Amino acid sequence: MKCSLVLVALAAVSSVTARRRGGGRPQSSSTGDAPVDVGPPAFLTPLLEARQVSEAQNASRNDPLLGDVESYSGFLTVDKARGANLFFWFFPADKGMEDAPLVLWLQGGPGTSSLFGLFMENGPVRLKRSRRLKHRRHSWTRAASMLYIDSPAGTGFSFASSPQGLATSSEQVGRDLLAALRQFYQLFPQLQGNEFFIAGESYAGKYVPALGMAIHGANTEASGAGGANDSVKINLRGLAVGNPHAEPESMLEYGDYLYQIGLVDEAGRRQLDERRDVVRDLLQQRRWSDAWLEWDALVGAGPRDCGGVNTTLFLELTGLRHRSNYVRAGDHLLTSYKQYVQTPQVRQLLHVGNLTFHNCTAVADQLRADQMQTARPWYETLLEHYDVLLYNGQLDIAEPYPLMVNYIKRLQWSGADAYKTAERKIWTVDGEVAGYAKTAGRLTEVLVRAAGSMVPLDQPKWALDLITKFVSHQPIASAAY
Template structure:
């Protein structure tokens, strides 16, 4: 079963390789964490509006105040409105959206979508994590491997390459502060993979408690870009929980990383060579940029040994290598060097923000008045001390214990290029 799913995953991934690896950019403009003075009131409205009970029809809420319930999944089935339909027509999906109150937090709620397989409920359960850090998994949902794509007129189109054709798939907004996930207390913001992976593990335990029919299904962790950090750390956390026989046993079979940032010390050294081989820079440019690499490598080593501010310093030193290439390459799209960069993030994601902020859509999902933002610079900056950490080191032990690994990369991605992953 495990190998069969990976074969399907490789085929479906071919579609993604010609799609923008969209979630690696950080928004250059500041976004405020969902912690305004009215956040608590909004949260209470949000929780009360969700449907916990199957006897209620999709999109109907219940008037039960669950804000004081500790560490509980609050989930509802939903139907998305079809925006271009002349009447009250809807796209009907047997799918779910919900919040999970994180137990090791003051007031954090993690948002997720869950789409049941179009094929069989016995298909593997897959979790998708978009990178950034701080970019919402809804970007992948609507532009990459979700059940449908979002058209320019905001109508929904079936995605023939959606991973829900071969899996029961979760899209999670994480770390806290990403997408629809929120908190009213800034101390809930995570700064490293220890906090991120523990939150995801707690969520997964609650999810399988809510959906016990999927506990025995094969389970895979997938994602792209900065998920090259998230995924190995999360896989290790799940594997440790299983070995310690704590909570629900999660049937982890493998994980897949697309154009991921996993070992920065190796990957940052590959930038000049990839840029030269791709004709983005000249030979003389290459020689000058290569001179910046040793200080980057040393800074990363210092981050690994000293931590703290040295990790922020290494981020600034090493990104000078990448920025020098962009200065020469001009407006090239660093996710697909065959294209030109358009807009602040090289792609325009305003349609998904418009769609998810529509009143009818927010009501369908039960997210109240919380605004959706594609990428949070607050979360991005909070994770700077994590950026230059090496998460390749934990993978060999997972392989030795029989956990399968798939690493795939798009040929024309500069920012997390294939050369640095080989």
């Protein structure tokens, strides 16, 4: 297996070099050109194991997008026994990667590709309705280098050799991501000392702290070796999660919430409360999969292509399908990126060959029980050591702001009492009220106005301000009420 991967990776080096001479810049999903040879996938791990770092970096280098957007992509093998390989796409910061912080973006789902975030939310390019690319004005590369990883294996272009190789817990997802990060730093050793932040949204509320705990444990172990292993430590400084799915039991009061915003009447609230009680009883019995089924029927545990049901009590009572933003009428082209990345021109650019681009059903099925378990102990530990930003769009139904506050109040950490009495401040961007922020200890909690669960999609300018201040260690808001 190792030998074959080396051959594939070496072939990718040759293929990339040949393509670069041609200056390919994929734009449209349909052209009148002859069929495109997508080339082999670039498996970089064998080259890194052989200490052929320059060759690996060359194999991962992409032709510039739109003529000036530098990027790198390929596969990192994170578990040979499971045949688990994670796909990444890396964009250096606009000002250069040498001194900029590095942000890893993880999508939720579970099982949604991080390329959604890249194209639809915060990457340096966005996908237009015509399926052509355009520079994103409020790209997060203005604040940091951006690393997107399809995680876990079975998500997007990432894969395992069999269904049995897919992760069944967030802990395993964290371990795989740590293995990928270690190889990424081998690929770009100049980034080793840069500040590192983990970010994501929705179900990444489990992935982000899982990776944070894996890094924290590895760094602690390295420090315990008397400094001999300091070179392998990751300079983790903070974690940022939008509309986090972190503890379903704390976020079941949908009846009161939907009643208060006028989406259901008292009869609807009673129905929601009855279903809430069923879910809570199952959680207390630790019947995780059964609880997931009931929760899915309540508000929808995930997109329909992630194994979720076609109808929910929320839909029956409100007629609304977009639980991620209850004022959204259209789909914002939310799935168009899937077709785009599977075109031959883009496959060639990304060095993915003809490997499958997965929907999220298999991953969601494997993590069904995990979805209903709490990440509270992880957050409680991480809050003692790292900056944590939890932000919520005002219009989300799945993980609404008041229920996230319920979750935060249950956290047991050194800043818990300070949070309960912390002053809420108005956050403005260029004179506009973007939201409200509260800080206690290393925690900053933010409400983003007029946004749903995908804050960078709905409010890109404000989201850029938010992440820029966070990675720069600046206060989000300064003016009190």
